[in-house]
Amino acid sequence: MSRLLTSEEITRQLADLPGWAGDGQALTASYDAPDFAAAIRLVEEAADAAEQMNHHPDIDIRWKLTHWRLSTHSAGGVTQLDIELAHRIAQAAALVGASPR
Numbered sequence: 001m002s003r004l005l006t007s008e009e010i011t012r013q014l015a016d017l018p019g020w021a022g023d024g025q026a027l028t029a030s031y032d033a034p035d036f037a038a039a040i041r042l043v044e045e046a047a048d049a050a051e052q053m054n055h056h057p058d059i060d061i062r063w064k065l066t067h068w069r070l071s072t073h074s075a076g077g078v079t080q081l082d083i084e085l086a087h088r089i090a091q092a093a094a095l096v097g098a099s100p101r
């Protein structure tokens with residue numbers, strides 16, 4: 001489950017994740033929420049998902065903009081867990097009305 005993905009596997013799976021970019025090191029995305037409260041709700045929803053998965057994102061919050069960086073520390077790069085967490089963050093973003101940026 002936590003093997004490193006190849007760049008081909010990452011590219012193929014990012015096709016279903018608008019706004020997400022990736023290299024061998026990490027997946028990254030930014031979301032623009034309607035306001036600060038919605039941005040914080042997005043972070044809270046993502047935090048719930050992260051706790052369920054025991055897999056945690058790096059998050060930078062700037063007013064209503066949130067920046068996300070996902071990697072699997074124990075594997076030293078991008079694994080399927082990061083793809084799964086990116087989907088959960090994308091779902092949470094849709095829920096609060098945040099758009100990829």
Ligand SMILES: C[C@H](O)[C@H](O)[C@H]1CNC2=NC(N)=NC(=O)C2=N1
Pocket residue numbers: 054055056057070071072073074075
């Ligand atoms: C012991 C526990 O499984 C690890 O510390 C988890 C927690 N959350 C984690 N999150 C991420 N992004 N990468 C990890 O390797 C990781 N490891």
